[in-house]
Amino acid sequence: SYVLTQPPSVSVAPGQTARITCGENSIGSKSVHWYQQRPGQAPVLVVYDDGDRPSGIPERFSGSNSGKTATLTISRVEAGDEADYYCQVWESSSGWVFGGGTKLTVL
């Protein structure tokens, strides 16, 4: 089955930059979407098609995708950014696939 690999956790101090990766051998050829999920809440789309932002999402959220790794970058991290983050791609034989999720901790 198709597996997207994310680090279980990332920690960053307020004001610094957080980078969350999503790995798979052919991910650079796919469109990657990213979701933020705060505890007890539904996921929220923060980046789509590798690097586009939905309306209402701060410019601090950006994304990139090349080769074997897609990356969600959160600049000037705030306490409110603390959440779980999931990458997502469409794979023809598996359908929609989510990464295992990364817990972002703001120190």
Added chain:
Amino acid sequence: QVQLRESGPGLVKPSETLSLTCTVSGGSISGFYWSWIRQSPGKGLEWIGYVYYTGNTNYNPSLRSRVTMSVDTPKNQFSLKLRSVTAADTAVYFCARIRPGLRAPFDHWGQGTLVTVSS
């Protein structure tokens, strides 16, 4: 603003069928793909499948043998049925809208509903 809300029993007995409905408000169900996703306690997200407003479906291969999705356009609702449930199906079940476009993301989500499988 489009809003989605899941509804259905919060407790299902093992071997029985889990049935959930998602009601869409603030927009039409027509023209879109609609999806179900679940999240086991403390775990990540798992895509269950999607249904187009015409009734066409596509399911996660790992659940395909037990899943049926349908749509009721006059009521602006779509539904999920998962047969022969076990404790492993205990999860928060989310419904979501798929943004228009090929391989598009899920841009609107319901709040989720916890379904526990237990006798």
